[in-house]
Amino acid sequence: MTGRDVYIRSAASALPGPPVDNAALARRLGMDALWEQWVDVFIGTASRHLALDLESGEVTGTLAELAAEAGRSALAAAGTGPQEVDAVVLATATPDRLMPATVNIAADLLGIDGVRTFQLQSGCSGAVQALDLAHQLLVSGSAETVLVLGGDVIARFFDVERDLRTAAPAELVNYVLFGDAAGAAVLSTRPAPGAALLRQVFTRLVGLGREPGAVLEWFGPADRDTERPAATEDYKAIEKHVPEMTEEVLTELLDAAGWAPEDVDVLLPPQLSGRMTGLITERLALPRAEPVTCVDRVGNCGNAIVFLQLERALAGALGPGRRAVGVSIESSKWIKAGFALEGR
Amino acid sequence: MKTVEDYVELLRDELALPVTAEDLGRPLDAVAAWDSVHLLTLCTLLERETGRPLSLADVLEAPSLEAVYRLAVAP
Numbered sequence: 001m002t003g004r005d006v007y008i009r010s011a012a013s014a015l016p017g018p019p020v021d022n023a024a025l026a027r028r029l030g031m032d033a034l035w036e037q038w039v040d041v042f043i044g045t046a047s048r049h050l051a052l053d054l055e056s057g058e059v060t061g062t063l064a065e066l067a068a069e070a071g072r073s074a075l076a077a078a079g080t081g082p083q084e085v086d087a088v089v090l091a092t093a094t095p096d097r098l099m100p101a102t103v104n105i106a107a108d109l110l111g112i113d114g115v116r117t118f119q120l121q122s123g124c125s126g127a128v129q130a131l132d133l134a135h136q137l138l139v140s141g142s143a144e145t146v147l148v149l150g151g152d153v154i155a156r157f158f159d160v161e162r163d164l165r166t167a168a169p170a171e172l173v174n175y176v177l178f179g180d181a182a183g184a185a186v187l188s189t190r191p192a193p194g195a196a197l198l199r200q201v202f203t204r205l206v207g208l209g210r211e212p213g214a215v216l217e218w219f220g221p222a223d224r225d226t227e228r229p230a231a232t233e234d235y236k237a238i239e240k241h242v243p244e245m246t247e248e249v250l251t252e253l254l255d256a257a258g259w260a261p262e263d264v265d266v267l268l269p270p271q272l273s274g275r276m277t278g279l280i281t282e283r284l285a286l287p288r289a290e291p292v293t294c295v296d297r298v299g300n301c302g303n304a305i306v307f308l309q310l311e312r313a314l315a316g317a318l319g320p321g322r323r324a325v326g327v328s329i330e331s332s333k334w335i336k337a338g339f340a341l342e343g344r
Numbered sequence: 345m346k347t348v349e350d351y352v353e354l355l356r357d358e359l360a361l362p363v364t365a366e367d368l369g370r371p372l373d374a375v376a377a378w379d380s381v382h383l384l385t386l387c388t389l390l391e392r393e394t395g396r397p398l399s400l401a402d403v404l405e406a407p408s409l410e411a412v413y414r415l416a417v418a419p
Contacts, residue, residue: 034387037400042380165388173381236379 011310012073044274048179048299066182068109086143091126127306128337151182152302179299183307213331268326271295
């Protein structure tokens with residue numbers, strides 16, 4: 001440790017196309033008013049963005065393009081040029097291709113070259129893993145500015161011809177929970193007005209001997225005709241474990257930062273669905289914390305959503321001297337992740 | 345679906361719920377494996393079987409699988 005401080009100078013996001021509301025989704029998937037009401041009541045997510053033409057089912061954009069768009073906005077907001085970036089880290093569960101790595105395509109689109117690049121294959125806590133890695137690069141003194149990217153394009157998992165009336169519950173929920181997006185943050189050892197000091201960041205695998213809570217498959221010529229579904233969720237395990245894991249992460253963050261619950265001004269809770277996030281926020285019962293949440297409007301955007309929350313927090317709730325905690329739980333192979341910020 | 349037996353068959357075969365006719369009167373939270381996604385799937389199946397729409401508000405008031413059945417087949 002060098003004792004260097006690390007700052008989040010800016011955060012930004014990119015969302016494909018207009019929001020798709022539950023009525024539009026119901027209409028395209030052949031579902032009725034009851035289905036739409038059920039999504040409102042039990043999922044609580046009103047809309048999401050999809051890199052997909054709903055009518056044709058064609059995928060309309062790439063993660064690299066979205067990540068580059070978010071990265072460009074974040075660099076502009078930080079007043080940083082691409083030539084000042086010492087490293088790029090991208091986290092995703094859904095790279096555009098297995099090779100080349102999406103991080104390198106995004107770097108190319110941004111005019112970044114001649115630096116270290118890393119891509120993390122990750123689920124919902126990937127954004128925090130990327131922040132953790134960037135933090136380590138900066139603390140070690142081997143970089144001064146790191147561009148952190150995260151995002152997912154789940155559009156290719158959408159089968160608009162699928163008869164959802166015959167879909168298994170573990171498959172059905174994927175059609176309403178998720179959205180496409182990319183996000184970005186510029187991390188630096190140099191402070192600036194409006195930046196946030198990254199006080200704590202940690203991620204920890206806790207999946208020993210545990211079944212995955214969420215699975216995304218990929219297929220090649222040998223197994224493309226497989227019967228197994230491309231995306232499934234053990235939503236019962238998620239409902240059971242994510243709230244308690246969130247509490248554990250919060251306790252650990254507060255202990256590490258030396259903060260009491262009433263010291264927290266801003267909370268960035270896990271973004272599962274509008275309803276689940278609301279329940280988790282209530283359960284945490286932080287007496288003064290203003291929650292920053294967006295899953296009810298953009299869906300669970302996987303590796304992007306922490307950046308969307310950071311963008312909103314930096315633009316509003318997290319003013320000078322204010323304290324924020326963020327929690328992200330990955331249910332794929334179970335990872336706890338969190339961070340603590342102080343506004344500057 | 346014309347009878348309670350058909351209904352139990354639908355619950356067992358299409359929802360994979362391990363229920364028998366004796367379970368129909370139980371409170372829903374006492375039915376093994378029951379959750380809100382099963383509720384949606386069941387309503388969707390019942391609408392398909394009966395050709396009639398169900399109101400989610402009504403279904404949410406139903407205390408048991410038997411009450412959901414009555415809503416679906418009510419004249």
